[in-house]
Amino acid sequence: MTKLKYVKELLQTDLGTEGSLLIMKKIHDTLIQSVDKVMIPRSEAAWVVGPAQIPGSSYDFNLASEDTMDVRAIGEGAEIYHDQEEYTSVNIKPVKYGVQIRITSEMLEDAKWNLLDMNVATAGKRLAENENSLVITALDGAANTTSGGAAITIANITESMQDLEDKDYTCTTFLVGNEVLNDLRNIDTFVEANKVGNTEMLQRGFLGTIYGMNVLRVSTNAGMTKTTSFVLDRTQAYAIVEKRPITVERFRLETYDMDGAIVTQRIAVGLLRSNAVSKITTS
Secondary structure: OHHHHHHHHHHHOOOOOOOOOOOOOOOOOOOOOOOOOOOOOHHHOOEEEOHHHOOOOOEEEEEEOOOOOOOOOOOOOOOOOOOOOOEEEEEEOOEEEEEEEEEEHHHHHHOOOOHHHHHHHHHHHHHHHHHHHHHHHHHOOOOEEEEOOOOOOHHHHHHHHHHHHOOOOOOOEEEEOHHHHHHHHOOHHHHOHHHHOOOHHHHHOOOOEEOOEEEEEOOHHHOOOOOEEEEEOOOOOEEEEEEEEEEEEEEEEHHHOEEEEEEEEEEEEEEOOHHHEEEEEOO
16 A cells, blocks of 8 residues: 555655656657758759660760860961861769668667668768769869858859859859858848849748849758859759769578668769869858
């Protein structure tokens, strides 16, 4: 009788621990996944070359050089000047990336979810983030750089646009880090409806298009520096060469009583024309 009274007393005074005595503990039946990163879509690449198009271990892009071949005035009866277009080549060699996953049979038997499938799905996300980092690394080779101050300004954006337009490229895409996006939200020209001409900033939190360029936010933990942004011509800037798409190979380790999977990808990203990219840096 004393014991029952003691249990009742714990429950009433909120001293009992969930999962002990008479208090039941409920574990949520669904695993809450981590938030997906915001990454650059493949549509922003000038070329995406797949496995069927790569007979060997690398891929060459042949490019006509800018502003080659001149025409000149020729006097009557004079020899015509000789000139020709020049060409360059960019070789992109895919590199293998991957991860090995091993899970014991006991964990697979006792877990509330299929741990192997869940880990394979996460590996796929990490490879996608790695691809995004490769794109940013390639864009870092931009021939043009605009140095801003503590916050990005309209003058910084238009200066980088001019860098491309001086070489006759078209400014199609504006990739921004999180801090740069915050700066854009604080520029009244892009906030006030009477100036920008619409209420998109109020509806979405940022303008999807600035000066005709698609504005894309890129996650800091997917390779993008939060104080960096890029203006680029997506038809000329970079290419993705994928010799092996994301591939999953399952295996069984009998001696360890484990099931596992190997998730791999062979991919590389190369800058095609450095003048088709301008990098803006702020502090």
